[in-house]
Amino acid sequence: MTSETIHLQKRQTFWFIVILAVMAVTVALNIMIGSVSISFSDLSHIVSAHDTASTEGFIIWNIRMPRAIAAVLGGAFLSVAGLLLQVFFRNPIVSPFILGITHGATLMVSIVMLTGLTLGFSQISPYITTLASFVGAYAVLAIVLVIATRVKNGVTLLIVGLMMGYLCHAVTSMLLAFAEKEKIKGFVLWQLGSFSGFQWNEIQLMTIIGGLLLVLVYGLGKPLNAFLLGEDYASSMGVNIRLFRILILLCACALAGMITAVAGPVAFIGLAVPHMARLCFNTSDNRILVPGCVLLGGLITSLCDFIARMVFSPVELPISAITAFFGAPIVLSLLLKRKVSI
Amino acid sequence: MNQVNSSVNQTVLQVDHLSVGYKDKTVLRELSFQVEKGGFVSLLGPNGAGKTTLLRTLSRHLSPLYGTVLVDQADLKKLTQKELAKTMSVVLTEKVTPPFFRAWDFVAMGRYPHTGFMGKLTASDEKAVMEALAMVHAENLLFRDINTLSDGERQKILIARALAQDPAIILLDEPTMHLDLKHRMEVMTILQSLCREKGITVVASLHDVDIAAKISDKVALVKDSQIIAWGEPENVLSTDSVSALYDFKGASFNRYLGSIEIRGNGAGKPVFVVAGMSSAAILYRLLSKRGFSIITGILHENDLDFFVAESIGAENYSQPPMTSITTETIQKAKKRIAACTCVIDTGFPLGDLNHGNAELFKAALEMGSPLYTLRKDDYFSQPAPASGGCVFPCNSESQLVSLLEQQL
Numbered sequence: 001m002t003s004e005t006i007h008l009q010k011r012q013t014f015w016f017i018v019i020l021a022v023m024a025v026t027v028a029l030n031i032m033i034g035s036v037s038i039s040f041s042d043l044s045h046i047v048s049a050h051d052t053a054s055t056e057g058f059i060i061w062n063i064r065m066p067r068a069i070a071a072v073l074g075g076a077f078l079s080v081a082g083l084l085l086q087v088f089f090r091n092p093i094v095s096p097f098i099l100g101i102t103h104g105a106t107l108m109v110s111i112v113m114l115t116g117l118t119l120g121f122s123q124i125s126p127y128i129t130t131l132a133s134f135v136g137a138y139a140v141l142a143i144v145l146v147i148a149t150r151v152k153n154g155v156t157l158l159i160v161g162l163m164m165g166y167l168c169h170a171v172t173s174m175l176l177a178f179a180e181k182e183k184i185k186g187f188v189l190w191q192l193g194s195f196s197g198f199q200w201n202e203i204q205l206m207t208i209i210g211g212l213l214l215v216l217v218y219g220l221g222k223p224l225n226a227f228l229l230g231e232d233y234a235s236s237m238g239v240n241i242r243l244f245r246i247l248i249l250l251c252a253c254a255l256a257g258m259i260t261a262v263a264g265p266v267a268f269i270g271l272a273v274p275h276m277a278r279l280c281f282n283t284s285d286n287r288i289l290v291p292g293c294v295l296l297g298g299l300i301t302s303l304c305d306f307i308a309r310m311v312f313s314p315v316e317l318p319i320s321a322i323t324a325f326f327g328a329p330i331v332l333s334l335l336l337k338r339k340v341s342i
Numbered sequence: 343m344n345q346v347n348s349s350v351n352q353t354v355l356q357v358d359h360l361s362v363g364y365k366d367k368t369v370l371r372e373l374s375f376q377v378e379k380g381g382f383v384s385l386l387g388p389n390g391a392g393k394t395t396l397l398r399t400l401s402r403h404l405s406p407l408y409g410t411v412l413v414d415q416a417d418l419k420k421l422t423q424k425e426l427a428k429t430m431s432v433v434l435t436e437k438v439t440p441p442f443f444r445a446w447d448f449v450a451m452g453r454y455p456h457t458g459f460m461g462k463l464t465a466s467d468e469k470a471v472m473e474a475l476a477m478v479h480a481e482n483l484l485f486r487d488i489n490t491l492s493d494g495e496r497q498k499i500l501i502a503r504a505l506a507q508d509p510a511i512i513l514l515d516e517p518t519m520h521l522d523l524k525h526r527m528e529v530m531t532i533l534q535s536l537c538r539e540k541g542i543t544v545v546a547s548l549h550d551v552d553i554a555a556k557i558s559d560k561v562a563l564v565k566d567s568q569i570i571a572w573g574e575p576e577n578v579l580s581t582d583s584v585s586a587l588y589d590f591k592g593a594s595f596n597r598y599l600g601s602i603e604i605r606g607n608g609a610g611k612p613v614f615v616v617a618g619m620s621s622a623a624i625l626y627r628l629l630s631k632r633g634f635s636i637i638t639g640i641l642h643e644n645d646l647d648f649f650v651a652e653s654i655g656a657e658n659y660s661q662p663p664m665t666s667i668t669t670e671t672i673q674k675a676k677k678r679i680a681a682c683t684c685v686i687d688t689g690f691p692l693g694d695l696n697h698g699n700a701e702l703f704k705a706a707l708e709m710g711s712p713l714y715t716l717r718k719d720d721y722f723s724q725p726a727p728a729s730g731g732c733v734f735p736c737n738s739e740s741q742l743v744s745l746l747e748q749q750l
Binding site: 004005090221225226230235236237240278282283285 | 432436457507
């Protein structure tokens with residue numbers, strides 16, 4: 001154990017604490033501030049008494065709290081998914097959407113929203129869009145996984161994902177061409193992504209499944225590090241490439257697909273946060289970066305959601321606009337300054 | 343005694359009737375050889391001959407098309423990934439530059455098959471990493487980011503990583519590629535010390551035949567879908583085998599010199615170099631480089647000059663070792679001098695056995711041929727030249743050759 005290593009560990013611990021603290025503050029702000037502002041004392045009273053009856057109580061328990069938690073979860077899942085894929089493909093510009101899962105989700109949602117195919121339901125409810133997008137995302141995931149077991153190298157797989165995306169996108173744009181005007185607006189808004197309208201049962205499900213996936217991903221830390229040297233070195237060090245390739249893709253797509261299904265495609269988080277985490281923790285060690293991305297992703301996404309809600313209140317901006325608008329320059333400057341790549 | 347021998351000659355890698363390649367293309371076929379513990383094996387051959395394909399098959403990155411590979415008596419196919427990782431490590435040509443990786447972190451990755459579920463390094467792992475860094479003389483690089491290392495330094499770190507894996511065998515694909523001479527030699531000496539000191543078996547594909555010849559215990563010449571020759575470099579590497587291996591046209595390998603000489607095209611003006619006693623190697627190369635056609639003599643056949651002359655493709659008049667130069671050879675050489683533009687004297691010591699060469703000087707001067715000499719004493723000034731030929735004393739080979747170029 002050298003002094004350099006100890007110094008690095010101290011720095012990493014420091015950042016973990018800072019990020020966690022700022023995230024707690026952001027989440028609290030997200031819950032307190034809005035069209036109806038609620039003071040901290042009221043908030044603590046409503047939470048401790050589990051008051052859902054009053055107006056404030058209703059707003060907090062049924063609107064703001066699910067949304068704030070969903071933003072944290074969404075940010076965490078997307079970031080970890082992005083990290084997994086960046087390591088797996090050894091490519092810095094890979095994000096969860098590179099494998100076409102968003103496009104799959106979008107295609108299914110477009111079928112439901114634009115063609116009026118309601119699967120037997122009398123009207124288009126949020127549940128149907130969620131279901132459709134879930135089916136779309138995981139259908140593409142299944143196809144990519146099947147192909148992943150056959151192809152030898154990562155780049156081929158990357159292209160497979162891209163092509164899947166283009167295919168889905170092509171069909172979506174055809175549907176758009178034929179769609180009625182008023183339906184298009186709803187669809188476009190969905191495409192921008194939002195963390196509003198989350199239900200508690202969705203959050204429960206996401207927490208349980210996502211939590212399990214995150215634990216699994218953390219357990220993959222050691223082989224993930226080996227993947228940093230490329231598949232050839234990884235296998236020579238004892239990594240079962242086929243198994244871990246499937247595990248990594250499965251975890252990444254499941255995490256990203258879950259969020260996309262409910263919140264729509266949220267851009268940029270999966271691409272940017274892993275880079276920020278690397279710079280922040282000054283390491284490529286995935287055993288640090290997985291929890292790092294969970295926290296940093298949660299923080300950044302709730303911050304972006306806060307900005308999206310607040311800047312032009314009461315008009316709410318799409319979350320993807322904020323993530324990209326603030327995220328892109330930040331990542332760009334970080335990368336240029338430190339000249340990092342993967 | 344027997345026990346000692348058996349432990350020394352233990353086979354760690356055995357290849358039987360192996361065919362390697364891809365589904366639709368067999369790259370090498372019918373390979374059979376054995377490598378002993380602590381042996382240094384060099385795979386030599388032209389680009390695209392299949393050296394990398396063979397290495398990738400030995401490291402199980404490719405499955406064999408036919409035949410078996412036994413690693414430490416165990417079938418390569420049947421080893422688990424972890425067992426294999428503990429027996430064999432690799433150094434590949436692929437450039438690996440993950441961000442935020444210090445040399446230490448990179449070498450520590452080599453402990454992968456030895457660490458627990460989360461890969462936490464124990465004190466003994468850390469010791470192994472430090473030892474690996476020390477073996478490659480890279481302790482000073484410990485905290486350097488690997489992206490800031492030079493090619494040579496990075497190669498040492500790659501070898502240290504392979505070493506930290508604590509394997510019985512290390513496979514290296516062109517470990518000296520892109521390296522400067524210093525690092526090339528350093529890497530080769532490191533590999534040699536791994537064999538000698540650690541008893542690790544090294545199999546490397548190399549392009550430097552001359553270095554391979556001097557360091558390897560065994561060489562495999564890979565060409566035309568097979569290993570065309572396998573064995574000790576002393577037996578296997580000859581002028582003919584190396585020329586055939588690389589389809590040399592303008593160069594040749596000499597096993598005594600252990601190096602490659604560039605053949606002159608022989609199209610330039612013919613000059614007769616009177617040489618011997620290992621005095622002419624530098625002059626031959628310079629003349630050949632400048633395009634002169636070299637005729638030389640009279641050399642003893644165990645002389646360095648003879649080997650260089652042969653390798654460089656110079657026409658030469660020679661004499662068996664330890665014999666006096668015969669009148670017959672002198673006559674032939676004299677005739678040849680008549681057809682040359684000048685005669686060069688390399689300033690070799692004259693003794694009983696090579697005194698015949700003095701006759702060549704005399705003949706040259708009598709014929710009126712200019713004589714350029716590197717001789718430092720006043721050998722040519724005492725008996726005044728009998729006829730028109732004149733003597734040009736020179737201090738160095740380069741001065742001599744530039745004088746030649748001016749005057750001829």
